[in-house]
Amino acid sequence: MSLCLAMMALMAANRAIQTQTYAAEKPNIVVILADDLGNADLGYRGSKIKTPNIDTLAKGGARLESYYGLPLCTPARAALMTGRYPMRHGLQTLVIFPSHKYGLPTDERTLPQVLKGAGYSTYMVGKWHLGHADKKYWPQNRGFDHFYGNVVGEIDYFTHDRGGVIDWQRNGTFLKEDGYYVDLIGNEAVKLIESHDKSKPMFLYFASLAPHAPYQAPKTDIEAYREVFPDETQRKYAGMITNLDRQVGRVVSALEKKGMRENTIVFFTTDNGGATSALFATGARSPEERDESGGVALGTKPPASNNPFSGGKGSLKEGGVRLPAIVNWPGKIKPAVVNEPLHHVDLMPTLLALAGGLGDKSKPFDGKDAWGTIAQGKSSPHEDILINVEAFRGAIRKGKWKLIKVAIMPEKIELFDLEKDPSEKENVANQNPDVARELEARLLAYAKQQKMSEWLKAQVDFLGFQGETVLDQGYNVDGGLPTEKPALPKK
Numbered sequence: 001m002s003l004c005l006a007m008m009a010l011m012a013a014n015r016a017i018q019t020q021t022y023a024a025e026k027p028n029i030v031v032i033l034a035d036d037l038g039n040a041d042l043g044y045r046g047s048k049i050k051t052p053n054i055d056t057l058a059k060g061g062a063r064l065e066s067y068y069g070l071p072l073c074t075p076a077r078a079a080l081m082t083g084r085y086p087m088r089h090g091l092q093t094l095v096i097f098p099s100h101k102y103g104l105p106t107d108e109r110t111l112p113q114v115l116k117g118a119g120y121s122t123y124m125v126g127k128w129h130l131g132h133a134d135k136k137y138w139p140q141n142r143g144f145d146h147f148y149g150n151v152v153g154e155i156d157y158f159t160h161d162r163g164g165v166i167d168w169q170r171n172g173t174f175l176k177e178d179g180y181y182v183d184l185i186g187n188e189a190v191k192l193i194e195s196h197d198k199s200k201p202m203f204l205y206f207a208s209l210a211p212h213a214p215y216q217a218p219k220t221d222i223e224a225y226r227e228v229f230p231d232e233t234q235r236k237y238a239g240m241i242t243n244l245d246r247q248v249g250r251v252v253s254a255l256e257k258k259g260m261r262e263n264t265i266v267f268f269t270t271d272n273g274g275a276t277s278a279l280f281a282t283g284a285r286s287p288e289e290r291d292e293s294g295g296v297a298l299g300t301k302p303p304a305s306n307n308p309f310s311g312g313k314g315s316l317k318e319g320g321v322r323l324p325a326i327v328n329w330p331g332k333i334k335p336a337v338v339n340e341p342l343h344h345v346d347l348m349p350t351l352l353a354l355a356g357g358l359g360d361k362s363k364p365f366d367g368k369d370a371w372g373t374i375a376q377g378k379s380s381p382h383e384d385i386l387i388n389v390e391a392f393r394g395a396i397r398k399g400k401w402k403l404i405k406v407a408i409m410p411e412k413i414e415l416f417d418l419e420k421d422p423s424e425k426e427n428v429a430n431q432n433p434d435v436a437r438e439l440e441a442r443l444l445a446y447a448k449q450q451k452m453s454e455w456l457k458a459q460v461d462f463l464g465f466q467g468e469t470v471l472d473q474g475y476n477v478d479g480g481l482p483t484e485k486p487a488l489p490k491k
Contacts, residue, residue, distance in 0.1 A: 026119070026201040026355050027329065028264040030255070031347070032248060033080070033205070035073065035127060035212040036313055038274025038304035039324055041241055047305070048228050049238045053249030054326070057268055059335060061328030062374050066341045068397070069272050070388050071313065071320045073129050073153060076271035076344055077207075081110045081130065081142075083348030083365040085386055087450035093390050094455045096129060098152050098162060098486040102454040103131015104142070109360045111348045112143030115203045118357035121145055123192045125185040126207035129153045132167075133487040140171055147171055148188045149207070152486040157181040157209070157216040163485035180218050182210045182240070186247030193254040201355070202260070206251065211240040213275065215303070218243065237303035262330050265354070267347065269325040274304025276312030276319065310424050316395040316404050317424050321387050333375050340380035341397055343387075346370040384439075389447045391456065396443045401432075403439035413440060
């Protein structure tokens with residue numbers, strides 16, 4: 001045997017051994033995703049909002065302090081579920097509206113699909129928002145063995161309807177049931193853990209709608225903040241987060257009772273930053289509709305806080321895309337603060353490296369295996385991170401530098417030194433022209449790779465809607481009107 005053949009045989013043997021090792025130690029995986037959670041709205045981040053269970057995860061795990069999502073719901077979820085930038089799917093722009101017919105392309109392999117192929121039982125509870133008009137887009141057809149929740153974006157927390165249409169199901173069967181959204185998915189998650197066959201590893205995706213508008217919470221959770229916050233909307237928002245925290249505690253407790261906690265990695269984050277403008281807080285258009293939906297009136301400020309960052313949901317500033325994130329795995333991850341830049345797209349390749357799953361070579365990951373960064377204190381595996389790119393704007397980070405480009409006239413370039421200026425108050429593009437040119441070139445290189453935005457293609461159906469166009473200041477950019485009926489398949 002030649003030396004070359006011998007080396008190839010040795011490498012193959014090492015890969016086989018590694019696969020066997022992973023197979024013998026496959027961790028259970030729980031991904032908990034909040035919705036529109038403000039960066040500063042958790043107890044361990046200094047908030048008055050009580051989150052003792054999330055705080056415990058943070059204290060005992062790795063706190064990712066330079067972790068990036070996407071500006072809005074659908075792009076963020078596409079990145080998490082595929083390990084690829086949403087520009088690859090045409091999902092980089094805004095969100096899937098209730099009357100939209102598109103979804104995450106079915107030729108994209110999702111995280112649950114790959115984990116299922118690696119021997120996992122795959123469960124999801126909560127909000128999907130990656131396609132609803134055709135059942136082929138639904139979670140149970142994208143790799144989940146079990147799904148309980150809603151497929152459209154925003155629904156009422158108590159009635160579970162949107163525009164008079166119930167968007168609440170268990171495995172394709174629509175349900176009319178009483179109860180608060182977050183309590184119900186918490187109940188379902190606990191039952192799934194309790195009934196899980198421990199001979200197989202488990203993947204649980206807990207995708208909470210809270211604290212996304214409409215701002216609704218059980219009365220007891222609202223009243224708990226009567227002496228803390230004078231504003232009623234703020235009390236509702238705080239109550240939603242505390243209720244979510246309670247469900248996190250119930251999930252962890254169920255894992256412990258089942259004897260699964262020691263071999264379970266728990267990942268907690270949110271999709272995007274908290275809403276800081278009424279335009280992005282709720283799908284309601286008028287002050288009356290916003291009041292009726294539990295949202296906030298036009299001209300008023302929503303309750304979320306992204307301090308110390310500027311901007312919020314919908315923005316490419318840090319407040320819109322830099323998120324609280326926690327990775328907790330007893331005995332495997334030591335308490336640490338990780339300041340290296342990471343992104344939603346890193347979740348899938350990192351988990352697959354631990355679980356022994358393989359991605360699709362024809363659709364390579366944009367994300368990287370970040371385990372060394374999270375658990376071993378290594379540098380970020382990224383040379384640069386594309387925060388997002390669309391036809392009219394984009395943002396990219398490399399090291400301490402972040403560039404935002406707006407292509408709509410008048411064109412605008414902003415460059416920030418995030419080490420000195422994390423709040424992005426000073427544009428230093430003119431002082432650092434070489435850096436600005438390099439990052440703009442990198443951003444444009446990504447832009448040339450993007451697939452045509454499905455949202456933009458769908459706008460022919462919305463131009464002139466209620467006498468407004470997408471160019472109007474008050475045009476709804478976040479999910480359509482609460483009264484708009486979802487285009488769900490006939491039951």
